[in-house]
Amino acid sequence: MKRTHKTLAAALMMLGLNSYAADKITIMVGGMEKQIYLPAKLAEQLGYLKETGLDIELLSEPAGVNAETEMLSGAAQGVVGFYDHTLDLQARGKLVQSVVQFSQAPGEVILVSKAAGARIKSPADFKGKTLGVTGLGSSTNFLTQFLAAKANVKNSEFTTLPVGAGSSFIAAMGQGKIDAGMTTEPTISRLTSTGAATVLVDLRTSKSTEAALGGPYPAACLYMSTAWVNSHKPQVQKIVNAFVKTLKYINTHSAKEITEKLPPDYYAANKQMYIDALEAGKQMFTADGVMPEHGPATVLQVLNGFDKAVQGKTINLASTYTTEFVKAAK
Incomplete structure (x- = not known):
């Protein structure tokens, strides 16, 4: 009887653990400290x-592609990353969709190091250079490859090096491991404020993004x-409700008010610099989580420019996102 009771107790305990695991929802963020993914932490x-x-x-996770891998393995239920994934x-046979769209522009730039400034004046000069990206297969990698291809530079003619963001990106540039690279705030301000790098391609606003990529480029989202x-x-509806509410908060509060809600380590020891960067880039966020019109078509056009997995495939854009939950959000 004792053995039966122990077995039953163990079974009930395991059932409870499994139930707890099933109830837990893990969301992987492709770099929590990046300003482009601000709605998640906020x-x-x-x-x-x-x-x-x-x-x-x-x-x-330091890069969106790593977060994506975690979700595909079942270790997470969602990813805060770029819609282009x-x-x-x-195209690779895996169906995922954006359920709430955080931004309508990438919020990123290509920075050129001070040492390489005289040699890189446009993406046409990428040939023979080493370019930093957050991770291979990441959205920074996607966009870098597209900008190179648009300038008639083949992927085989330059090197992409995964260097993450923040301090690891700054170190790679300072040590001369990369000549240029794509990154986001607050890394951008940390490098440009000291003169260590200059902006070559700016994708922080809708206007500059359309000029560089040919249309609106919906980026950060929960997929x-x-x-x-x-x-x-x-x-999903409850999660989307929370994020839509957050986007409305961002849209109706100042950069200073928003920054006050964040942990101090997000400022990288310079709070005012973070506030200024957020004030300049706040317009990248959607006010309601709705997918920008014509945005998916631009993303497909960009990926078709270099992504061999996408080229030649029929992509059903309607199944890559849904507005069902944002429209029902209270």
């Missing part, structure tokens, strides 16, 4: 994620496996 800091009543855990994954979304609609 939603947590404002208490909006807790208000959902769900057990939501935010985890950070949904198209690339569909999830289509199968998981379809089988967990109540949970």
Whole structure:
């Protein structure tokens, strides 16, 4: 009888653990400290994620491609990363979709190091150079490859080096490991404020993005496996509600007010610099989480310019995002 009771108790305990694991929702962020992914941490800091009543855990990976891998392996239910991954994954036979769109521009730039400034005046000069990206297969890699291809520079004619963001990107540039590279705030301001780098291509606003890429480029979003979304609609709705509420907060508050809600380590020891960068780039965020019109078509056009996984494939853009949840958000 004792053995039976122990076995039953163990079984019940395992059932409880499995239930807990099933209830936990993990969202991987492709670099939590990056300003482009601000809505993720801000939603947590404002208490909006807790208000959902769900057990939501935010985890950070240095590059979006690493976060994507975590989701595909089942270690996470969602990714805060770039929308372009949904198209690339569909071309590879994996269905995922953006459920809330954070931004309508990449919020990134290509920086050229002070040492390479005289040798790189445009993407046409990428030939023979080493360019930094957050990770191979990341959106910074996608966009760098497109800008090179647009300038008639083949991928085989330059080297891309995964260097992450923040201090690791700054170190790579300072040590001469990369001549130029694509990164985001607050890394941009940390390098340009000291004269260590200058901006070559600016994708921080809708206007500059359209000039460089040919149209609106929806970037940061929350994307999830289509199968998981379809089988967990109540949970997805609660999560989207929290993020839409956060986007409205960003749209109706100053950069200073927003920054006050963030942990001090987000400022990289210079709070005012972070505030100034956010004030300049705040317009990249959508006000309501809705996918920008014509945005998906621009992303497909960009990927078709260099991505061999996408080229020649029929991509169903309508299945790469949904507005069902943002339209129902309260």
